[in-house]
Amino acid sequence: MEKSWLKSYDSRVPQTINPDNYSSVVDIFEQSVKTYADSISYINLGKSITFSELEKHVTHFAAYLQNSGLKKGDAVAIMMPNLLQYPVALFGILRAGMVVVNVNPQYTARELKHQINDSNAKAIIIVENFACTLSEVIEDTSIETVLLTRIGDMLGVPKKWLTNFVVKYVKKMVPGYSLPKAIPFMDALKQGANQTYLRPEINGDDIAFLQYTGGTTGVSKGAMLTHRNMVANLEQASAILNTVTEANKELVVTALPLYHIFALQANCLLFLKLGCANLLITNPRDMAGFVSELGKYPFTVLTGVNTLFNGLLNTPSFTELDFSNVKFSLGGGMAVQRAVAERWYKLTGHVLLEGYGLTECSPIVSVNPPQLEQYNGSIGLPLPSTDIRLVDDDGVDVKEGEPGEMLVKGPQVMLGYLNRPEATEEIMKDGWLATGDIARCDENGYFYIVDRKKDMILVSGFNVFPNEIEEVAVMHEDIVEVAAVGIPHEASGEVVKLFAVRRNDNLSEQDVIDHCRKHLTGYKVPKKVEFRDELPKSNVGKILRRELRDEK
Structure with missing residues (x-):
């Protein structure tokens, strides 16, 4: 396929990058904490730490890990929301030459047990709120080693004491658990301060992360x-975003959890490389609290998924914020809907950029250039x-313009799936990674996701793509969010069923069907509409069509 996208690159963007510009993520970390020592690195719950403070904590934690019986290459799990402890744990593990295993704190005991054993993790850093889950399966x-932390542990006194007291005894957010051998995370940092850290030799071929797929299409x-x-992916993303960002000048809002690959790369690592501040939001589901936090800082970059942007737009106080410092907003993880993008632009004055990626690609594959003047419905141009x-x-x-399954090749494509050669062989062939997504490319090299291959609905031999149905449905002013799935039908094989969350209880099934009929050809129009108070979502807010489709 001709690389038609190169002609649409900004003149400042190179066609290729050097994936060996740094020998490891640790090299980038060490360079940034030295260069930007006195600048703010992370802010959380009103507390900020500088890059030099981050480096001190990370060195102590790396020393602790190295002296606790763990060795280079061992897997260490992190199970926590966005807290100051997260980057300390993350970079401490990497700096010790070990492998990070990110775990969703909302996992059930069964899911946690699978991920720990599959990765053969030897240690875990976990927030006390979720310790009950671990205690069920740890045996x-x-x-071998459990490091336990509490939400307020790095906030300094007296805020640390007050926060931990309120969380445990007032809000009762810490279910009972039994982990008698657990070591307090802050004690580990104190021990590490008196131990020797030896920088291991780390090269590009060493595994940095065992990043688990969402499991929405299987185990x-x-x-x-x-x-x-x-x-490589950091260099690729930097090449695009450096046309608008300034080193040591940005403040990025991190509402998506850092244990998710999108926020991990696009927020945590990218803006550390730039020497910029990260505002960590611990509980973005509390929209009012989230917006209140946004009002305290002159943020310049905001990343998220469609449901997050939609939630902000539906929070009244969000309209009162100052958007004059914003340089760009970036959506990924799921399709950005036109109705949401247009409302976002109308309110903020900034285009909601859409990017595309997947865990197996570290994760970014393509992104719209920051210079985009209006939402175009595409996932942008492939990275250098x-x-x-x-x-x-x-x-x-x-042929050009026709839809087909998207295959990706580049230095950001994973080594493979851990201990799953058959699954690796199924998705990776001759150096190309099969994404399972159906896309098309226009004459200027912009790619458009048509839909997930596995989510496609087949109505009387015609392919119906859920994204199209959903885009139309949310154009209705009384619909908040939707999911379209295929359900069995005797005559046509499948028909479209729409699950919807509505603003107005007077909205009827027929109202929605009539609205869709105005914009869709007959076989695409939903035959059934079911209203829900909420739709099932993944840990980053991605609507799970499969769960709805599999309901009995």
């Missing part, structure tokens, strides 16, 4: 992301040193 896992698998993968093909069911390249 049946590979975990959760550990994508082996090397230091070279992560460095990234190649894309669109193929039919026989693996043959489709």
Whole structure:
């Protein structure tokens, strides 16, 4: 496939990057904490720490890990929301030459047990609020060391004491648990301060992260992301975003959890590399509290998923914020809906940029340029040193403008799935990674996701893509969010069913069907509409169509 996207690159963006510009993520960390020592690195719950303070904590934690019986290459799990403890744990693990295993704090005991044992994690850093889950299964896992922290532990006194007291005894957010051998995280940092840290030799081929797929299309698998993968993707993203960002000048809002690959790369690592401040939001589901926090800081960048932006737009106090410092907003993880993007632009005066990625690609594959003047419905242009093909069911390249499955090649593509050679072989062939997404490319090299291959609805032999139905449905002023799925039908094989959250209880099923009929051809119009108070979502707010489709 001809790289038609290169002609649409900004003149300042190189066509290729050097994935070996740094030997590891640790190199980037060490350079940034030295260069920007006195600048703010992270802010959380009103407390900020500088890059030099971050470096001190990280060194102490790395020393502790190295002296606790763990060795280079061992897997260490992190199970916590966005707190100051997260970057300390993350970079401490990497700096000790070990492998980070990010765990969703909302996991059930069964899910946690699977991920720990699949990754063979030897240690875990966990917030006390979720310790009850670990206590249920720890005896049946590979975990040897438990490091326990509390939400307020790094906030300084007296705020630390007050926060931890309120969380545990007033809000009763800490269920009972039994982990008698657990070591307080802050004690580990104190011990590390008196221990020797020896910098291990870390190269690009070493695994940095075992990042588990969401499991929305099957069993959760550990994508082996090397230091070279992560460095490459940082260099690729930097090449695009450096046309608008300034080193040591930005403040990025991190509402998506850092244990998710999107926020991990696009927020945590990218803005650390730039020497910029990260505002960590611990509980973005509390929209009023989230907006209140935003009002305290002159933020310049905001990343999120469609449901997060939609939630902000539906929070009255959000309209009162000052958006004059914003340089760009970036959406990923799921399709950005036109109705949301247009409302966002009308309120903030800034285009909601859409990007595309997947865990297996570290994760960014493409992004719209920050200079975009209006929302265009595309996932943008492939990053430098990234190649894309669109193929039919026989693996043959489709003609320009036609939809096909998107295959990706580039230095950000994972090493493979941990201990799953068959699954790796199924998704990676001849250096190309099959994304499972159906896309098309226009004459200027902009890619458009048509839909997930597995989510496609087949009505009387016609392919119906859920994204299209959902885009139309949310154009109705009384609809907040929707999900379209296929359900069995005797005559046509499948018909479209729409699950919707409404603003107005007077909105009827027929109202929605009539609205869709105005904008869709007959076979695409939903035959059934079911109203829900909320739709099932993943840990980052991505609507889970599969759960709705699989309901009995």
